[in-house]
Ligand SMILES: Nc1ncnc2c1ncn2[C@@H]1O[C@H](COP(=O)(O)OP(=O)(O)OP(=O)(O)O)[C@@H](O)[C@H]1O
């Protein structure tokens with residue numbers, strides 16, 4: 375039992391990360407209907423910015439500057455991509471974000487370099503044993519996993535308060551519900567886009583910090599976006615809780631599958647398990663765990 | 673809401689001049705001109721596809737006409753967007769209800785007050801104290817609208833769950849929350865039963881009467897139109913075919929032909 379829980383916890387770390395990336399997707403998708411392929415590239419870009427800036431300045435300043443960079447990025451995307459393409463089909467915007475993704479990957483590596491950088495924010499990394507009173511021998515976890523979970527928890531709480539309690543939050547929810555109606559009450563769509571892209575950029579930075587601290591900042595971060603897709607299918611494209619729970623299920627599921635049923639498949643399950651789970655899920659509940667029911671109106 | 677009281681019809685508030693709008697090959701509006709005076713209830717009628725909704729969309733900046741001028745409060749603009757229209761005092765409802773379905777009645781109406789709130793959404797989010805107080809004031813205004821429309825019992829209900837007639841009423845509430853000078857209503861009574869229609873008529877007349885709000889109204893129910901409007905403009909195939917008091921319009925041969933589907 376203790377070992378099972380250890381594996382589960384290990385899976386949750388990956389899950390938190392998937393959840394953060396999926397969360398970035400959901401925010402943008404809800405507010406602008408854009409499926410943002412560049413989310414993974416944004417995670418890489420944010421992490422690279424932070425890790426390189428830290429060579430020049432103290433950590434808190436580097437963090438602030440990185441946030442600033444993501445806000446500037448949001449402004450640029452709104453001006454150069456979203457505004458000219460307003461009212462175009464979703465697929466066109468999707469393709470535009472593929473372009474953004476390649477550009478950001480290339481641009482980031484050009485200005486920041488393309489090696490593997492160690493990100494050390496001084497977060498604790500040593501393993502600890504918890505739940506000793508519950509299981510014999512307790513459960514061995516990495517302190518970092520716990521810290522990552524706490525960071526993600528704080529981020530999600532802050533976002534929830536922001537969305538539920540503030541005026542901008544209400545405006546954001548209005549835009550997510552109905553673009554036309556939101557415009558008719560005078561909500562400026564462009565400002566809202568900048569705000570959600572900035573928020574997504576900050577979420578990307580947090581994801582980059584978690585991932586980069588665990589495995590180093592490197593190009594492969596950008597590919598984590600591909601794992602967010604099954605998470606979104608599981609959680610629903612428009613649900614924030616769905617992104618989080620979907621992320622945890624996929625993360626834990628693939629680790630457990632790898633460890634417990636992997637050997638009989640010859641390993642490597644981790645690479646495709648998430649997609650298979652999503653596929654099965656798609657057959658049963660196409661709207662995702664928390665997504666709104668899809669009702670065809672005729 | 674401040675009651676200006678009385679129903680003296682005043683000067684021209686909005687004037688559309690020679691508006692033409694087309695979508696690809698479809699001509700939705702061709703050379704339409706009319707005006708709306710302060711405090712009046714102005715009906716826009718016409719058969720299906722006549723261009724009525726397109727006209728409202730032009731007025732509130734959703735559509736940009738290829739030709740023509742829109743003069744609102746003596747300022748002429750052709751390229752206004754919905755944000756400008758809303759901030760200059762134009763609010764509206766939609767033919768197909770466009771509410772924020774995930775939000776409660778109260779939140780929908782509060783959203784209608786966004787432009788009344790202090791500028792700069794962003795700093796407000798960080799300024800708890802004053803923002804709180806301001807929020808309470810707006811809350812009180814929203815509650816007054818809720819009382820006015822007699823929807824106290826559904827204040828906290830997510831509007832997606834409400835029956836159609838009530839949704840229409842909430843949508844009117846959201847538009848009223850902006851305290852508009854010009855209120856555009858696109859078929860506010862469509863799909864309602866007789867009783868609901870009577871309620872809606874009463875609300876429209878009360879808004880007009882108590883707050884002096886100018887109203888442009890699209891409606892298919894001729895009984896209602898003849899009852900509550902001061903002047904009627906009739907569109908057919910994107911062209912204006914008549915304009916006048918309900919009585920004048922009722923007797924107009926072109927209007928009768930349009931409704932009977934006489935070939936042009
Ligand atoms: N966004 C659009 N894209 C393409 N065509 C449009 C658009 N909006 C309106 N039209 C066309 O313009 C014409 C007028 O439509 P409009 O909706 O203004 O009519 P209406 O008078 O409101 O009709 P109804 O009584 O059915 O609501 C129609 O032929 C319609 O198909």
Ligand SMILES: [Mg+2]
Nearest residue numbers: 724725726767
């Ligand atoms: Mg219409």
